[in-house]
Amino acid sequence: MRIGVLTGGGDVPGLNAAIRAVVKRAEMEYGHSVVGFRNGWRGVVEGDITALTREDVRGILPRGGTMLGTARYHPHKNEGGIDGVLSTLEAERVEALICIGGDGTLKAAHRVAKAGVKVVGIPKTIDNDVEGTDLSIGFHTAINIATEAIDRLHTTAESHNRVMVVEVMGHTVGWIAVNAGIAGGADLIITPEEPFDIEEIARFLRRRHRSHANFSIVVVAEGAEPAEGTDLQFSTQIDEKGRIVAGSIGERLMMELKERTGFDTRLTVLGHVQRGGTPTPTDRILGSRFGIAAVDALSNGAFGVMTAVRGEEIVLVPLEEIAGKVKQVPEDLVEVARALW
Secondary structure (H helix, E strand, O other), X not given: OEEEEEEOOOOOOOHHHHHHHHHHHHHHHHOOEEEEEOOHHHHHHHOOXXXXXXXXXXXXXXXXXXXXXXXXXXXXXXXXXXXXXHHHHHHOOOOEEEEEEOHHHHHHHHHHHHOOOXXXXXXXXXXXXXXXXXXXXXXXXXXXXXXXXXXXXXHHHHHHOOEEEEEEOOOOOOHHHHHHHHHOOOOEEEOOOOOEXXXXXXXXXXXXXXXXXXOEEEEEEOOOOEOOOOOOOOOOOEOOOOOEOOOHHHHHHHHHHHHHHOOOEEEEEOHHXXXXXXXOHHHHHHHHHHHHHHHHHHHOOOOOEEEEEEOOEEEEEEHHHHOOOEOOOOHHHHHHHHHOO
């Protein structure tokens, strides 16, 4: 079998581990050949292809990013995109696709599968919001980076008697904010799932500083918004490509808290540092397990599915069950965050 592999959407640490596992499993266990498509679905449509062998993937395990490059391109949203995918696969004699990506890439994978292509998806996203799997590639590294940043900010906040606002990624869900906030000992965690009351937050900080503390750490997800009916007017800023403008909610929150509390308040926006650098062992192992499971699925005739981890087990989930869905932070985890404020 000739298998194509692509990485789509934003880059995350652990992608190269998955690519490496796909190539080694396909070549050594089944005798399949593997080709990579550069820059995600765009590379499939444009026929931008490269051969992948064991030699090509040697040494990539600890590297962040993706050796294949990536792009936020979805064939079902571009005229002629699906036809372009089918034409390239036919011309290059690619019999099956392994698509590594987040919700957008996997939704495209579902559309391509419905067009008759043998597809297996692998979930990756630092947001951890892909439905159907406990973990996605990249999330573990992202919360490690965010937690370390919060740990470092504690010392400067305490030294200068400051309120430190830390903005982390999370467009529609607060997985990074909640997990890194709990692990880093944040005093307040603000997520998109629960619109906030700015005056309630200011009161909490004033009370905290009067009673027992001279500094505070506030973690906010970039997609957080104020609750309706409160006295803060703010709408999430979106750029020309529909992406949230990093720092917008963090900047506004910092200014409001400084004015409402009188405390010296500073902002740190972690931004793309959360998705860069060396993957943790957990992401290397998860990427490797997903890559092997994806090749096994194709070789055993399982198509139109996504690899997933549930507990300690790797399972296959139909793409139609997860495409277009977002996994929210569970209420019990949010309650842990509240209990530790």
